[in-house]
Amino acid sequence: MIVQLTGNVKFPITLDPSVWIFDDRKVEFDQAFQSSDVEQDVEDENEKASKRWNREVYQQKINPPVNKSISRFERKKILQSTYVMSLKPFLENAEVSDSASSAILVTNNGNQEISLDTLKEGFALFAVEGKPLKEDGPLHFYFGDESNKDTPIKGVSEIKIK
Numbered sequence: 001m002i003v004q005l006t007g008n009v010k011f012p013i014t015l016d017p018s019v020w021i022f023d024d025r026k027v028e029f030d031q032a033f034q035s036s037d038v039e040q041d042v043e044d045e046n047e048k049a050s051k052r053w054n055r056e057v058y059q060q061k062i063n064p065p066v067n068k069s070i071s072r073f074e075r076k077k078i079l080q081s082t083y084v085m086s087l088k089p090f091l092e093n094a095e096v097s098d099s100a101s102s103a104i105l106v107t108n109n110g111n112q113e114i115s116l117d118t119l120k121e122g123f124a125l126f127a128v129e130g131k132p133l134k135e136d137g138p139l140h141f142y143f144g145d146e147s148n149k150d151t152p153i154k155g156v157s158e159i160k161i162k
Helices: 017-022 035-062 072-078 088-094 116-121
Strands: 003-007 013-015 083-086 102-107 110-115 123-128 139-142 153-156 158-161
Touching (some): 003 088, 013 088, 017 083, 017 123, 088 116, 102 116, 110 116
Parallel strands (some): 003 158
Antiparallel strands (some): 003 013, 083 123, 102 110, 102 153, 102 158, 139 153
């Protein structure tokens, strides 16, 4: 259930989509293609998280830290929602070479070559109704322009940067 990000990158990395359910960068599938609203929501959420962090750091100086868990409502929502993740932050961490221009998505049904820009703007579906993709996973790839919303690239097990 892991995905290798290899090829023309400075740092090859291993992605584990099974833990992305706990990642704050995940986006609900239905909201992923509402670009400007999602970006604004992410920025707003980042600002709120920053303020929470500052408040927590300040309070830790006064009070001991408290182990806070996910609320029952949040847990239920996580286990019932379908999520995607942008691959852009992972590509930035891998430091894709300037000479790279395309990517090969290695799947169970053969390879598919796409442009690097398409990969950066796309989304990886990793959970349906809160559960990882087991049969045709670990990832499904959706173009950022929704052109393959009904026919995603399924069974992505490796991403090779060319």
